[in-house]
Amino acid sequence: MILDVNSVTKVFTGRGKNKMVANDNISLRIAEGEVFGLLGQNGAGKTTLVNQILGLITPDCGDIQLLGKSVLGSPARARSICSVQPQSQVPLGFLTPKQAVTLIGKMRAGKRFDPRRVEMLFEALDMGEWANKEGEKLSGGAKRLTAFCMAVIAPGKLVILDEPTNDVDPVRRRYLWQVIRNLTNDGTSVILVTHNVLEAEKAVDRVAIINKGKILMQGTPSEVKSSVSNQMRMELSLASESDFEIPSWALSSQKNGSRLIIAIDPQEVTSTIEWAKEHVDNGLIMDYSLSPATIEDAYIELTSKKVVGL
């Protein structure tokens, strides 16, 4: 076990004795080579948890163990085991991405630092054009990628990435997920902090959904999804906005102009497709798509009391 967070609670006391429970009895464990997603809305307590893992703040109660030893006793050790990409941009000043990544690599790995890894990362993320440009002049995405490289150039046993894909273009996002996957092949574990749920679904082995300081649910993405809903959803574009008879086997439906979404039982898939084809042939439906409930549906249902989507 790389990381073992055991019943951690952290309360911040603001002005006028206002108490804010940032983490409420949180427990989770991360195994070697695992990508663990920490999903939650703004202010859910994700970054507070990360800062406690790094030993930057101390939990009010509970314990955090990294490789079998408590972080509370030796925060300096925690900082050498974990490398972090912070949520905010790293202000590079006059440093070029190449300088910044190389220096952090040397700081972390010392003599074991391999400069070829910098080249390799820059190539994998297609960052060549920025490598020797001053940090101040880089775009937000290029800065974010540089901060990502700084976190993974000499990864410890645990890499913590706080919203790594913010500002990054869709093509390089894919490269980035690939680099993260390659990290885990070498036995490094990854904590991915994000509210970009759909993207995370493809990248993580396990997720925890955290809301108002509490973990609502944790498990593999499919476990999390099935705990909430075992339905399929069909989305239809209707030929006209006029009345359309909703089939009786629809579990629920929502019509918005010419767009109709219906929820169905997975066993009804075959007959639903046939039904849809028929209506396409007679011109009532323009096109249709069928998809399983996404982790986003589960996430929204868990974190907000409202039923959204279906």
Place this chain on the structure above:
Amino acid sequence: MNLLSHYKYVFQMQFLRNAGFLVFMILIQILISIGIVIGFTYLIPVPDKDTILFLATGAPTIILIFTGLVILPQQIGTAKSDGYMEFMRTWPVNRGVILGADTTIWLIITIPGIIASSVVAHLMFSPGYDISWTVIPALLMIALTSIGVGYGFSYLLSPTASLALSQVIVFGALMFSPVNFPMERLPEWLQALHEILPIYSMAEIMRASLAASTFEATAGNYINLMIWCVLGYGGAIYILNKK
């Protein structure tokens, strides 16, 4: 990995990150220090040798005060608000190493200004420099105190509060501190205050090393600086390690 190689990499990181800014600061420092020596002679129509010597031996102290108590707190304020401070706290190095590397950089940028102002003053006025070997330890001690105190209050206070304090210090050090003129000219309550604050002791120690045959510093001055130096760095390390 040992402290020394950590120090090397942290130093390179901080130095390269600020490279452009540092060059600019060095130039400003040179201008200010020469400005103090020449500019003040405009304020005083017929300056005598003693006055000039006071100005010339005060300029290096002003530079060190500016660097440690004005420019540095502004930089720390920026690093705090743009998240760089928080990022440094995640580095796998001893926090003292970061403080040490930064101190070295601040020390380096003061040197050109101090040398330039002294050379210019000597060539223009020959005010009677008598440089003692103690100039090196004196300079180090004054610089460390100034930088240490600057770190202490800018880590302890919010960016806005430390910015305000540093503005008061600029004005106070230049106009109301016995750096460029003798202590006796100040009202008694200010004299008493300056017995406690580090600025007077800095000025005395600097003068005693630059014009050893004219001025001398007391043991009290050295003790005063040491106390402030320890308080400053102690406070800074405390805040850096605070959770």
